[in-house]
Amino acid sequence: MSGAALGIEIVVQQRMVLFGTLLAWYLCFLIVFILPLDVSTTIYKQCIIDHEQIPSVPAALFPFTNTTANSSVTPAKSAPKSCYKPWSYIPDGIMPVFWRVVYWTSQCLTWLLLPFMQSYARSGGFSITGKIKTALIENAIYYGTYLLIFGSLLIYVAVHPQWHLSWYELQTIGITAANTWGLFLLVLLLGYGLVEIPRSYWNGSRHGHMLIKTYFKASKLMTEKADAEENLEDVMEEVRKVSESIKYNHPLRKCVDTILRKCPVDYQEKMGRNMDDYEDFDDKQNTYPSEKSLVKLHKQVIYAVQRHNRTRVQWQILLQQAIHLEDVAKNETSSAHQFVHSFPSTEPSGWFSRYIYTPTVEWYWECFLKRWFYRLLSVIITMFSVAVVWSECTFFSTRPVLSLFAVFIQLAERDYNYLYIEMACFLTIFFLCICVYSTVFRIRVFNYYYLAPHHQTDAYSLQFSGMLFCRLTPPLCLNFLGLIHMDSAISHQQKEQTAYTSIMGSMRVLSFIANGFYIYYPMLILILCIATYFSLGTRCLNLLGFQQFMGDCEMTSDLIDEGKELIRREKRKRQRIEDGENRRREWKERYGNPREEYTARNRSSHEMKETNYSDTVNPKAKYSRSGNRPDKDCIELLQDAEPLDFNADSLTDDPLDPDSGRHTVGRYLSMSSSRNRIFDDV
Numbered sequence: 069m070s071g072a073a074l075g076i077e078i079v080v081q082q083r084m085v086l087f088g089t090l091l092a093w094y095l096c097f098l099i100v101f102i103l104p105l106d107v108s109t110t111i112y113k114q115c116i117i118d119h120e121q122i123p124s125v126p127a128a129l130f131p132f133t134n135t136t137a138n139s140s141v142t143p144a145k146s147a148p149k150s151c152y153k154p155w156s157y158i159p160d161g162i163m164p165v166f167w168r169v170v171y172w173t174s175q176c177l178t179w180l181l182l183p184f185m186q187s188y189a190r191s192g193g194f195s196i197t198g199k200i201k202t203a204l205i206e207n208a209i210y211y212g213t214y215l216l217i218f219g220s221l222l223i224y225v226a227v228h229p230q231w232h233l234s235w236y237e238l239q240t241i242g243i244t245a246a247n248t249w250g251l252f253l254l255v256l257l258l259g260y261g262l263v264e265i266p267r268s269y270w271n272g273s274r275h276g277h278m279l280i281k282t283y284f285k286a287s288k289l290m291t292e293k294a295d296a297e298e299n300l301e302d303v304m305e306e307v308r309k310v311s312e313s314i315k316y317n318h319p320l321r322k323c324v325d326t327i328l329r330k331c332p333v334d335y336q337e338k339m340g341r342n343m344d345d346y347e348d349f350d351d352k353q354n355t356y357p358s359e360k361s362l363v364k365l366h367k368q369v370i371y372a373v374q375r376h377n378r379t380r381v382q383w384q385i386l387l388q389q390a391i392h393l394e395d396v397a398k399n400e401t402s403s404a405h406q407f408v409h410s411f412p413s414t415e416p417s418g419w420f421s422r423y424i425y426t427p428t429v430e431w432y433w434e435c436f437l438k439r440w441f442y443r444l445l446s447v448i449i450t451m452f453s454v455a456v457v458w459s460e461c462t463f464f465s466t467r468p469v470l471s472l473f474a475v476f477i478q479l480a481e482r483d484y485n486y487l488y489i490e491m492a493c494f495l496t497i498f499f500l501c502i503c504v505y506s507t508v509f510r511i512r513v514f515n516y517y518y519l520a521p522h523h524q525t526d527a528y529s530l531q532f533s534g535m536l537f538c539r540l541t542p543p544l545c546l547n548f549l550g551l552i553h554m555d556s557a558i559s560h561q562q563k564e565q566t567a568y569t570s571i572m573g574s575m576r577v578l579s580f581i582a583n584g585f586y587i588y589y590p591m592l593i594l595i596l597c598i599a600t601y602f603s604l605g606t607r608c609l610n611l612l613g614f615q616q617f618m619g620d621c622e623m624t625s626d627l628i629d630e631g632k633e634l635i636r637r638e639k640r641k642r643q644r645i646e647d648g649e650n651r652r653r654e655w656k657e658r659y660g661n662p663r664e665e666y667t668a669r670n671r672s673s674h675e676m677k678e679t680n681y682s683d684t685v686n687p688k689a690k691y692s693r694s695g696n697r698p699d700k701d702c703i704e705l706l707q708d709a710e711p712l713d714f715n716a717d718s719l720t721d722d723p724l725d726p727d728s729g730r731h732t733v734g735r736y737l738s739m740s741s742s743r744n745r746i747f748d749d750v
Contacts, residue, residue, distance in 0.1 A: 085527040088177065088185055092534030095174045096541040100501055103545055104493035105156045106163055106566045107477075107554060108486045114564040115151035115484065154486035163567035171542060171571060175246060178538035179214065182531045183207055189527035192367030194323050194359075202363075217245055243572055248585065250543035254504060255589060257511075257540070259596025261503030262453040264510070266446045267601075273442035275400070279393040283631030284617050284624060286386055290634055293379040296372070303372040304335050306365060310357055311339050323362045330369050332376075378524040385522060390635045400435045407431040411642060452499050457597055460590045463551045466561060474553045497548050504544060508536050546572065547590065558586060 187203035222241060271277050307327055314324050328336055357365075391410055399407050407430040455472045462470035469475055473496055480488040512518045517532050519525050545568060549555040555569055556562070599605065603618070610616045610623075618624050 082527075084185065085189055085530060088182055089530045089534040092174065092177050092182065092538050095170055095177075096501075096537045099170060099541055099545055100497050101494070102166070103497060103548070103566075103568060104490040105158060106167075106568055107493050107549075107552070108154045108156055108489050109158050109163070110554065110564050110566045111481055111484075111486070111489065112151060112154055112157060117564060119151060151484065156486070156490065164571060167568050167571045174538040174541070178535045179246075182535045182538075183210055186528050186531045186535075189531070190367065190370075192363040192365070192370065194326055194363070194366065198363070240572075246539070247543045247546060247572070250539045251547065251586070251589065253536075254540050254543050254547065255592055256596065257504045257507040258456075258500065259593045260600050261507040262456060262593070263597050263600040265503060265506060266449040266453060269442045269446040269449065273439040273446070275393060275396050275439070279390070279397060280628050281617055282386065282390045282393055283628045283635065285631070286383075286390060286634050287627040287631035288615060289379065289383055289386055290631075293383055296376045296379045300332075300372045300376045303365075303368050304331060307331060307335075307369060308339050310362070310365065314356060318356065320356065320359060320362060323359065323366070327362065327366050327369055330366070330373060332373060374526050378520050378526075381522055381524050382520060387635065387638050391639065394635075396434050399431060402431070405431050407434060410639070411646065453503075453597075456500070456503075457594055459551045460547075460593045463553070463590075464558065464587045466553060469553070471551050471553065473548075473551045477552045477554075493548075493552070496551070497545070500544055500548060501541075504540055505537065508533055508540075542572075546586075550586070 184203050184207055187206040188199050191199040191202040193199040193202055222238070271281075311324055311328065314320055328339065331339075395408070395410050398410075402408070406427045408427070459471040459473050463474065465471075469478065473492070476492050477489060480492065509519050517529050519529055519533055546555060549566065549569060550558040553561065554563075554566055556565055606616045606618065610618055610621065615623060615627060
């Protein structure tokens with residue numbers, strides 16, 4: 069029952085982690101797709117308001133005006149163009165409700181539910197109650213910090229003589245505090261992504277650079293892999309000691325069994341062979357670990373096993389990447405224009421590889437087209453990055469309009485080209501999300517937070533990424549609305565607000581944030597982009613002792629050489645394994661069936677000869693209980709032993725004489741000179 073309960077708990081916990089993370093990601097991407105529709109609907113409403121404010125011109129004021137088509141002065145010429153409803157128009161009352169549901173759901177996830185699930189998933193408790201208790205204790209400081217910040221802002225508003233606290237103002241203060249924290253982190257991540265993404269694509273077109281960087285990663289990953297294996301060994305040794313000290317009838321034995329189920333299979337078998345569950349425990353003679361220490365050990369086991377599995381999988385992936393890059397370097401000088409792999413895949417190729425992605429197409433893509441495609445993509449992304457940096461530094465200027473994205477939207481607004489407006493908004497938000505979210509996937513805070521590919525990310529890091537997504541998306545959308553001058557709190561224009569801006573409340577409640585922080589803090593993106601371009605952060609980490617990839621560093625060269633040797637060693641190992649499998653396959657195809665038939669035939673004939681001989685020597689031995697004991701022992705000895713050549717000279721001595729220096733048993737059948745005189749002397 070305990071094993072079934074553990075399995076159910078693990079499955080339910082994994083589903084909860086997956087559901088919480090996917091819900092956070094889904095809400096963030098949903099905002100990206102719906103916000104352009106909100107912008108186009110707001111522009112249409114603004115058009116209607118402008119037409120209502122323009123008074124109609126009566127025809128009596130122009131008595132001499134010719135209203136024919138050839139007239140150059142008509143009242144219709146001075147009137148603005150008529151508004152028409154966009155295809156994606158959303159009726160009034162729907163968008164505010166939608167944004168409230170999405171926003172407050174994401175805020176509950178990022179500030180309440182996901183932090184609690186983080187602590188719950190990483191807890192080493194053995195019961196649901198124990199895990200909940202641990203999660204609440206760990207989040208006490210976390211929640212206390214939020215209350216302190218909110219209380220400080222609340223006191224600031226309360227002592228202000230011109231403000232009266234209301235529910236709307238309290239709500240605005242909470243939203244402002246959350247968006248301020250998010251904007252602070254958003255600028256840091258955006259400044260890194262605007263430079264690093266185009267540079268990564270440009271470096272991806274340089275195969276030599278990618279190969280030596282892979283060697284560098286291989287050296288660092290091997291060190292981490294060895295450290296993870298050593299850590300796992302130490303933890304398993306502690307588990308073994310605890311398992312041997314706590315016997316089957318101890319009250320804490322269920323906790324030990326739970327820990328053992330989390331260990332790798334080979335360690336479980338090893339501990340099971342060395343354990344004696346038939347010994348009773350004695351409280352007077354032995355000292356046993358407490359439940360608190362077992363909870364701590366359980367947490368260490370979960371972390372050590374997950375880290376060991378992650379480094380093992382990452383090493384195989386990195387090894388495959390290094391081999392592929394080496395194959396690309398070899399095939400670049402090939403005149404046959406056929407891509408040849410060092411280790412072809414053993415899986416059968418599909419129709420795509422047979423008919424479309426042939427070796428010739430693969431050679432042109434890997435050795436020629438991919439390089440130029442990455443360079444072109446890098447140039448396009450660089451142009452977008454420059455436009456974002458310029459707009460972030462100038463979006464507060466409304467006369468003249470200096471933000472490039474605001475210029476594009478206003479040009480489309482004059483012609484009421486809603487499709488262009490929506491596509492421009494979507495592409496801009498999507499690019500900003502790529503720059504920010506890709507940085508979230510790239511950053512690594514030691515082993516505390518790390519998103520590893522191929523399903524090797526732990527629950528804690530997955531939920532942490534969901535928290536960051538929910539915290540970064542609302543300020544990112546507000547920043548985008550400021551770039552296109554659709555946020556009246558920043559542009560200070562009397563225009564129709566979007567439904568998204570209306571639920572955020574008036575930022576004028578906290579004027580020092582609306583008029584100061586929200587406007588001037590995004591300008592730091594320029595400084596962060598310059599620092600990222602010159603790799604100042606990488607150089608600082610390298611000076612602190614964290615090895616980073618730097619081409620002009622001696623330590624980097626040593627790690628590259630070490631990684632190259634590691635890849636060469638793994639390739640030789642894989643080549644030996646593949647050669648051995650090929651030889652066994654060829655031997656089986658050539659000699660496998662005849663050899664088996666020949667062996668089976670010789671075995672059957674040999675057994676038949678032994679049976680006939682035993683019946684001939686003493687036919688009564690199988691049916692008589694009585695008889696001479698030495699004769700019976702002799703018959704059994706002849707039946708069990710191999711056929712011997714008793715004509716040898718060594719039979720002059722007793723083969724079973726204990727005084728002799730060695731047991732002389734004659735020569736084997738294969739060494740006999742004549743097969744017809746084997747048993748003549750018996």
